[in-house]
Amino acid sequence: MQGYDKYAFEPFAVTVDLAVLTIRAGALHVLLVERGQEPYAGRWALPGGFVLPDESAETAARRELAEETGLDDVSGLHLEQLRTYSEPGRDPRMRVVSVAFAALLPDAPEPHGGGDAAQACWLPYDSAGPLAFDHDRILADAHERVGAKLEYTCLATAFCPPEFTLGELQQVYETVWGTALDRPNFRRKVLATPGFVEQVPGAARLTGGRGKPAALYRAGGATALHPPLLRPTTEGRPS
Amino acid sequence: MQGYDKYAFEPFAVTVDLAVLTIRAGALHVLLVERGQEPYAGRWALPGGFVLPDESAETAARRELAEETGLDDVSGLHLEQLRTYSEPGRDPRMRVVSVAFAALLPDAPEPHGGGDAAQACWLPYDSAGPLAFDHDRILADAHERVGAKLEYTCLATAFCPPEFTLGELQQVYETVWGTALDRPNFRRKVLATPGFVEQVPGAARLTGGRGKPAALYRAGGATALHPPLLRPTTEGRPS
DNA sequence: TCAAAAGTGTTCTATATACACCCATGA
């Protein structure tokens, strides 16, 4: 750690990029902004921005999230640091090191379009065409990470409103993983894990217009899932 | 993304910090360097350094690893990005954003002490007292991450030399997790996972001076472990 | 011939899976 100040004013910009995910109408959606300037003008990109001098990356990410979504209170939302992307050529203009985050939202309010972005909206994950910069990679990493964490953490409730049915919780798993799950077995697994969910006494909600009203649950205090809820064998997932 | 150049010359330094782990005499060890200057002069710290203008964080980490360990070829070693630490006050001198990595080494050559560091050596993980900066936290995060990845990836072979016995592989798990495992069951699990290890035909090695010589194995091609090799229930591990 | 370490086999139990079935509600 000699020569500490030698590179102190090298032109490194530090930014955050956010993969904001939600579930709308049974499909995974991403919050994207349309770029107004070169490079990649007119292309979709992940929302993000500079880390300010007195901010941590997490603080900057939460600020950007609030700006882009227009939500009053983003303090309770799940923000997960993915990794940092630092390849020298990832931004053609200058050296930009970007700390990427995944954010999980329960309901999907229409984005303000406020903040920096020219235009912001929710797009289905599958049709989120080629994005600007290396954002395709970041988005794929976010999806993979979230999918993996559903297996061994209680993260799924972050996609749900404060009160939800077990059917809605199951839909989170099915949507993120892209596989169907056996409802009775899913139910047993979830209820057998202490602290995953806790029932709201007496409450019930009609989900599809028809059918028996479903009991409502809240997120419990647990964070880890023991034993894990493994996705149906995909044979050799990436690490 | 307006005002792109506004903060371009804000004094952000980007560094890498490495938690270099190995197993020596059945105990987890960390590579540490002694700081020669303030702040934290005389204290142990994780090796690390600045990301150069034309490097990615991964490249910088590998360069630092080679400098600190004095190894010729660090290209095959496992380097894993942990996360980025960016709290404004983490270095009292200036704004330093650090990308942390965990590196896993098979055998433990005595470090050169070359490169920047005044002195470098291996210390047992448990007696790696209070480190400089937020390096205690980084080291703990590295341990947790490696422990978790042993469960569902073939990462354990990264701690082993090119040819190893199943007993040595088991010792990796036991050392990192701090728990004893049933040898017959461990053996079956490992051999039942295709591509985890492959036997070196005819080769055998005497391990403890006495006893039956153990068959030798090489790391296989697989990266993921299906089904996972879960550590004995610790009830509610962190996410 | 004993201790130590490798390797094999067997039993018991917990968990996962795949269903069949019943319940409550709106159309």
Add this chain to the structure above:
DNA sequence: TCATGGGTGTATATAGAACACTTTTGA
């Protein structure tokens, strides 16, 4: 009364844990 979604029960297969046992080597 039928379709729809919620909730319960149960048989079977698979995987994990515990432990007894055999094999091969050096002292």
